[in-house]
Amino acid sequence: MLAAPAPGRAAEEISSCPLDFWYVKPDKPPRTAPGTPSSISADEVQAEGKEWVEFRGNVEYRRGTDRITTEHLRYHKPTDTLEATGTVNFENAARERIQTASLKLKIEDEIGETGVSRYNFGLIPARGESRKIEFLGPGITRLHDVSYTTCPEGQDSWFLKARQLDIDKNDQLGRARGVRIEFMDVPVFYLPYIYFPIGNQRQSGVLPPRIGHSSTFGSYLEIPYYLNLAPNYDDTFTARYMTQRGLMLRNEFRYMTQNSEGSFSLEGLPHDQMANEERYAGYYHHRQKLNPDWSTTIDLRGVSDKQYLADFGDHISITSQTHLPTNAELVYRGSRWTFTTRVSSFETIDTTIPVADKPYQRLPQLTLGLQPGGVKNGWQPHFDGEWVNFDRRNTTLTGFRTTARPALSFPLSNAWGHFIPKAGAHYTSYNLNNAPDPAPSLARGFASLDTGLAFVRNTRYWGQSYQQTLEPRLYYLYVPARDQNHLPVFDTALADFNFDGLFRENRFTGGDRIGDANHLTLAVTSRFLDDRDGHERLRLSLGQIFYYADQTVGLPNGIGVDNRNDSDLVGEMILWMSGHWHTRLSAQYDQRSDRAQKESITFQYQPDRRRIVNLGYRFVRDQVGQSDISVEWPIAGRWTARGRSLYSFRDDRNLESYLGAEYNACCWAARAYAYRRYDDTRGAVNGIHFEFQLVGLSKYGKVPESPLSQSLFSFPSPAGAPPE
Numbered sequence: 001m002l003a004a005p006a007p008g009r010a011a012e013e014i015s016s017c018p019l020d021f022w023y024v025k026p027d028k029p030p031r032t033a034p035g036t037p038s039s040i041s042a043d044e045v046q047a048e049g050k051e052w053v054e055f056r057g058n059v060e061y062r063r064g065t066d067r068i069t070t071e072h073l074r075y076h077k078p079t080d081t082l083e084a085t086g087t088v089n090f091e092n093a094a095r096e097r098i099q100t101a102s103l104k105l106k107i108e109d110e111i112g113e114t115g116v117s118r119y120n121f122g123l124i125p126a127r128g129e130s131r132k133i134e135f136l137g138p139g140i141t142r143l144h145d146v147s148y149t150t151c152p153e154g155q156d157s158w159f160l161k162a163r164q165l166d167i168d169k170n171d172q173l174g175r176a177r178g179v180r181i182e183f184m185d186v187p188v189f190y191l192p193y194i195y196f197p198i199g200n201q202r203q204s205g206v207l208p209p210r211i212g213h214s215s216t217f218g219s220y221l222e223i224p225y226y227l228n229l230a231p232n233y234d235d236t237f238t239a240r241y242m243t244q245r246g247l248m249l250r251n252e253f254r255y256m257t258q259n260s261e262g263s264f265s266l267e268g269l270p271h272d273q274m275a276n277e278e279r280y281a282g283y284y285h286h287r288q289k290l291n292p293d294w295s296t297t298i299d300l301r302g303v304s305d306k307q308y309l310a311d312f313g314d315h316i317s318i319t320s321q322t323h324l325p326t327n328a329e330l331v332y333r334g335s336r337w338t339f340t341t342r343v344s345s346f347e348t349i350d351t352t353i354p355v356a357d358k359p360y361q362r363l364p365q366l367t368l369g370l371q372p373g374g375v376k377n378g379w380q381p382h383f384d385g386e387w388v389n390f391d392r393r394n395t396t397l398t399g400f401r402t403t404a405r406p407a408l409s410f411p412l413s414n415a416w417g418h419f420i421p422k423a424g425a426h427y428t429s430y431n432l433n434n435a436p437d438p439a440p441s442l443a444r445g446f447a448s449l450d451t452g453l454a455f456v457r458n459t460r461y462w463g464q465s466y467q468q469t470l471e472p473r474l475y476y477l478y479v480p481a482r483d484q485n486h487l488p489v490f491d492t493a494l495a496d497f498n499f500d501g502l503f504r505e506n507r508f509t510g511g512d513r514i515g516d517a518n519h520l521t522l523a524v525t526s527r528f529l530d531d532r533d534g535h536e537r538l539r540l541s542l543g544q545i546f547y548y549a550d551q552t553v554g555l556p557n558g559i560g561v562d563n564r565n566d567s568d569l570v571g572e573m574i575l576w577m578s579g580h581w582h583t584r585l586s587a588q589y590d591q592r593s594d595r596a597q598k599e600s601i602t603f604q605y606q607p608d609r610r611r612i613v614n615l616g617y618r619f620v621r622d623q624v625g626q627s628d629i630s631v632e633w634p635i636a637g638r639w640t641a642r643g644r645s646l647y648s649f650r651d652d653r654n655l656e657s658y659l660g661a662e663y664n665a666c667c668w669a670a671r672a673y674a675y676r677r678y679d680d681t682r683g684a685v686n687g688i689h690f691e692f693q694l695v696g697l698s699k700y701g702k703v704p705e706s707p708l709s710q711s712l713f714s715f716p717s718p719a720g721a722p723p724e
Contacts, residue, residue: 095122150696218244
């Protein structure tokens with residue numbers, strides 16, 4: 001059996017086909033209701049006794065939405081049966097059309113047969129020829145010595161030819177015996193029996209195979225079998241044979257209930273011929289809404305060895321992973337309070353990573369948070385708290401950490417500005433194992449003042465009227481310094497420095513460091529709002545921190561300590577042009593060295609779902625210098641090209657390249673894509689995949705969306721911008 005394609009995909013596949021071929025939903029029901037009266041008109045009418053009536057010349061039979069035209073028709077009143085000869089044409093509201101030389105039909109029971117026929121089933125849609133067509137009851141048609149295709153008239157690219165084909169519109173299935181599939185008049189498959197979907201309903205059966213070649217496992221053939229177990233759960237079992245590795249077996253079970261959804265995947269090689277061992281990978285995901293406020297999520301991952309993802313992954317975001325996270329959490333989200341209890345760990349699959357650099361497990365972690373209310377002008381309480389047990393194998397320093405950060409603010413805001421004073425405290429305490437001081441603690445108060453104004457003017461640029469804002473902002477933060485070198489570092493790192501980071505209360509992430517601060521942030525933002533629709537078209541932001549005291553709190557090796565009088569300048573620009581053009585630029589500039597420290601540029605043009613161009617560049621001094629270009633675009637005729645290049649200027653090589661092409665001929669499609677990525681162990685890794693699809697019969701392969709969809713990044717939508 002060939003299983004059904006995913007619902008929703010069919011609309012895309014038929015979009016390039018002639019519109020008169022494909023089914024259009026009729027205004028009237030596609031099936032005539034039982035008991036509907038019949039009418040017959042003709043040039044001549046003659047009764048044959050009491051039972052038969054003969055009609056000749058321009059005969060037209062109508063019954064509801066059913067219509068038959070012919071030159072000669074006989075009607076048998078006792079059995080409600082008609083017999084038509086000559087050039088017989090039958091059609092109904094579902095755009096089912098049959099042309100034949102003879103037709104016998106018991107009208108009410110929908111039982112009968114034709115002679116040699118040409119047919120066009122617009123509801124499927126499909127067409128072809130048959131030596132004989134039998135009507136076996138409502139919705140069931142049997143065709144003998146039949147040719148069947150979903151290609152429109154004039155395009156005979158492929159045919160399913162069968163000794164017998166049953167079309168069951170009740171079960172949405174086609175069942176064929178003695179099958180030969182021809183492509184471009186060349187037989188490509190011989191099968192004794194198949195059944196296939198004639199609609200978008202899911203069906204159990206063999207999914208089309210996939211073939212390809214990779215330098216890590218050789219040539220392969222992959223055959224999946226799909227089980228439609230119930231409307232809310234299914235299972236897919238896949239066998240993949242690789243010439244260099246052997247047989248891989250994979251199973252994926254998916255389920256969905258009214259309040260939950262999840263999947264379980266397990267794959268493995270009983271014997272990897274190259275590694276000479278058993279290898280496997282598994283994943284389990286579950287998400288459930290317990291009630292309007294409570295929910296739970298479980299994510300479990302695991303692999304047998306560090307090389308598994310590198311050997312069998314086809315994208316750099318997969319093959320470059322060094323840690324696999326496992327997480328289970330129970331979450332409460334009320335109107336203002338949030339509570340989370342979580343258990344999380346990491347499987348370090350790169351054995352070269354030293355123990356000291358491996359992440360700690362959280363067994364467990366409890367968090368509690370209070371968000372500000374909706375009052376614009378008045379007292380607002382804040383609270384963030386955490387209790388967590390850090391554990392790690394083969395290490396001596398473990399233990400519990402408790403953090404609490406209560407605060408109180410009094411925001412005053414209106415259309416022209418805001419004034420928000422805030423004060424609070426950071427508290428951290430530990431209960432450690434194997435430490436000189438088993439119970440260190442730290443408490444620091446903090447105070448901040450966030451003020452800003454908003455000026456608006458009307459202006460015109462490029463013949464268009466805009467409202468331009470000018471929004472200066474001052475943010476002062478004070479946190480007294482205290483030596484924290486005696487405290488452990490479980491999960492803390494220096495936060496990324498960007499425009500939003502200018503207003504961060506702690507320059508560190510995690511709870512092991514409370515960054516001392518005595519500084520003032522000066523920033524300004526200008527927005528351009530389109531007068532026509534109020535959407536934001538351009539945003540320009542620039543800011544800098546001015547330090548009144550040296551920073552003394554840092555991580556080991558002095559990370560996070562800055563003794564300068566001011567920070568680097570950070571800026572951001574977001575351009576949201578009409579016509580689907582989007583650009584975002586962010587930069588960090590060191591005035592003392594007159595050099596950029598970080599740059600990020602993304603440009604996107606996306607006029608519709610099938611056309612997208614992304615250009616990106618990312619630079620971090622002494623660390624990263626990469627360009628990222630990805631394209632998906634229809635080219636000549638029915639061709640679509642897809643490609644991506646991730647290039648490292650520091651390494652002077654492509655980290656990943658992807659090139660694919662698709663030819664869509666309406667009723668069939670062929671796709672090929674090749675990739676090349678760089679692996680630190682193997683060097684260049686290459687692969688090529690081929691996929692073929694007969695639209696309406698089944699899909700011989702999957703659309704190559706996996707590598708490309710991960711490559712085509714989406715553009716962040718500015719506030720007020722129209723949706724994509």
